Amino acid sequence: MKGTLFLIVGPSGSGKSSVLMELKKSHPEYTYPLSATTRPMRPGEKEGDIYHFYSHDEFKQHVERGDFLEYAVVHQDHYYGLIKQPVIEALQRGEIVVREVDIQGFESIRNAISKEDLVTIFITAPNQEELIERIRGRAPIDDDELKKRLVSMRAELSKARECDYLVENKNGALADTVARVVKIIQETRS
Numbered sequence: 656m657k658g659t660l661f662l663i664v665g666p667s668g669s670g671k672s673s674v675l676m677e678l679k680k681s682h683p684e685y686t687y688p689l690s691a692t693t694r695p696m697r698p699g700e701k702e703g704d705i706y707h708f709y710s711h712d713e714f715k716q717h718v719e720r721g722d723f724l725e726y727a728v729v730h731q732d733h734y735y736g737l738i739k740q741p742v743i744e745a746l747q748r749g750e751i752v753v754r755e756v757d758i759q760g761f762e763s764i765r766n767a768i769s770k771e772d773l774v775t776i777f778i779t780a781p782n783q784e785e786l787i788e789r790i791r792g793r794a795p796i797d798d799d800e801l802k803k804r805l806v807s808m809r810a811e812l813s814k815a816r817e818c819d820y821l822v823e824n825k826n827g828a829l830a831d832t833v834a835r836v837v838k839i840i841q842e843t844r845s
């Protein structure tokens with residue numbers, strides 16, 4: 656394969672989706688493959704933008720057909736899976752492919768994609784209080800949901816050292832974080 660898959664990972668609230676949204680705007684030449692999820696669509700989201708929204712039955716059918724590069728239950732709640740074919744085809748065409756997945760996705764993908772074709776970037780925040788504040792500030796969330804994210808958070812943070820790059824998304828410095836990610840992508844490819 657000639658392309659490179661850049662996986663963005665990190666705890667909930669660190670800013671992974673924000674980084675991806677900014678990257679999409681500034682670098683439309685990169686490939687942003689879709690995942691599928693069984694979670695309900697949030698206000699403002701569109702089918703086929705970042706996710707395909709599947710029912711449990713639809714998701715199961717795609718699992719049985721082998722359509723996912725990986726899939727997992729995230730935050731003990733909903734299924735998420737990265738759709739395989741577009742990723743493999745984009746890598747074969749030599750493209751820069753960027754996607755966020757949770758830490759289970761990271762574990763599966765590093766066993767599925769050869770080391771030379773994969774770069775992992777861990778996005779973190781200054782501290783856990785800040786992560787909680789960002790999660791609360793993003794959208795209303797009940798205590799149960801927050802607790803599930805805190806459980807995932809511990810697992811996510813323990814994997815930071817296994818990633819190729821660690822990028823701190825400092826408060827109010829999203830543009831710097833995006834610039835750092837772009838630099839990592841460009842340096843890897845040059």
Ligand code: ADP
Nearest residue numbers: 667668669670671672673789793826827828829
């Ligand atoms: P994740 O995808 O990692 O769960 P999000 O991208 O949804 O995180 O970000 C969580 C919240 O933090 C959002 O409300 C987002 O606007 C905010 N946020 C992102 N980056 C920063 C930053 N550098 N400083 C302050 N708030 C941020």
Ligand code: 5GP
Nearest residue numbers: 690726727729735736737755756757759760
């Ligand atoms: P959200 O529902 O907030 O968009 O995402 C919740 C979590 O699911 C995030 O940690 C995100 O990284 C993860 N996620 C998104 N897409 C995938 C995927 O295709 N596979 C896996 N394993 N996790 C994903």
